[in-house]
Amino acid sequence: MIKKQNMVLMMLFLMGLFVISSGIVGAQGEITQADQNEPLVILGCALAITIAGISAAIGLGIAGSSAVAVVAEKPNLFGKCLVLSVLPMTQAVYGLLTAILLMLGSGILGGKLTSVMSGPAIGAAAVWIGLIVGLTGLSAINQGLVASSSISSVGRNPDIAARGIIFTVQTETIAIFGLLAGILLMSGLGLL
Numbered sequence: 001m002i003k004k005q006n007m008v009l010m011m012l013f014l015m016g017l018f019v020i021s022s023g024i025v026g027a028q029g030e031i032t033q034a035d036q037n038e039p040l041v042i043l044g045c046a047l048a049i050t051i052a053g054i055s056a057a058i059g060l061g062i063a064g065s066s067a068v069a070v071v072a073e074k075p076n077l078f079g080k081c082l083v084l085s086v087l088p089m090t091q092a093v094y095g096l097l098t099a100i101l102l103m104l105g106s107g108i109l110g111g112k113l114t115s116v117m118s119g120p121a122i123g124a125a126a127v128w129i130g131l132i133v134g135l136t137g138l139s140a141i142n143q144g145l146v147a148s149s150s151i152s153s154v155g156r157n158p159d160i161a162a163r164g165i166i167f168t169v170q171t172e173t174i175a176i177f178g179l180l181a182g183i184l185l186m187s188g189l190g191l192l
Contacts, residue, residue, distance in 0.1 A: 040123025041106040044130030045099035048182075052095030052137025052175070059088025059144025066148040070155035080154050080161040084147045087168050091140035094179040098133040101183070102126050105191030125189050129182045136178025143171040 067081035103109040106122055150164025186192045 037106060037123035037126075038108060041102055041108060041126040044123075044126030044128070045102050047127065047130035048098040048102070048133040048137075049092070049095040051131075051134030052140065053092040055138045055140040056089050056092035056095075059091070059140035059142075059147070060085065062141070062144035063088060063147035063151060066151040070151055074155060074158075077154060077158055080158060081151050084151050084154065084161070084164055084168060087147055087165070087172065088140040088143040090172060091137035091143070091175045094175055095133055095137055098130065098179065098182050101186055101192060102129065105186055122189075122191070125185065125191070129185050132185070133175075133178050133182045136175045136181075139171050139174040143168060146171050 063085040067085040070081050071078050100109070106126060147164075147168045150161075150168050154161050154164055183192070
């Protein structure tokens with residue numbers, strides 16, 4: 001629990017530094033509207049992929065260590081263990097998808113701003129969308145724990161692999177809700 005709090009505090013600290021640095025850059029002369037938003041959009045992208053990616057890596061590590069232990073004893077269960085152990089990776093995919101959509105909608109990729117919003121609102125929206133997807137991506141850690149237990153159970157009874165997948169996927173629902181909220185916000189704000 002303390003590690004999760006430290007990680008969240010570190011992300012908030014880094015976000016504060018980024019916002020301060022983007023304000024300094026913005027105060028250094030003539031900057032277009034798109035240039036003002038760019039640092040905040042990049043921050044939103046970074047929050048989405050970094051928080052979800054780190055969480056997915058932790059979840060993968062937890063599940064993977066159980067999978068290695070089971071496969072060492074029963075090599076024939078490799079396929080079932082592999083499926084269960086990679087499930088926490090999907091949160092990183094959601095973070096990456098969010099980052100790509102934010103870059104496209106803001107004009108960083110493709111060069112065309114699609115939003116009906118103007119001014120710093122685009123950048124602020126990107127930061128909040130990135131936070132929504134990134135923080136709900138923390139569910140990958142708990143998904144790794146459930147996957148680890150499922151893998152251990154499969155080691156004892158290979159016939160319950162499908163049930164283990166169901167239990168493991170339930171934890172991912174939170175990240176799906178975050179991704180859906182992010183996509184709906186991007187759509188409603190004209191970033192898609």
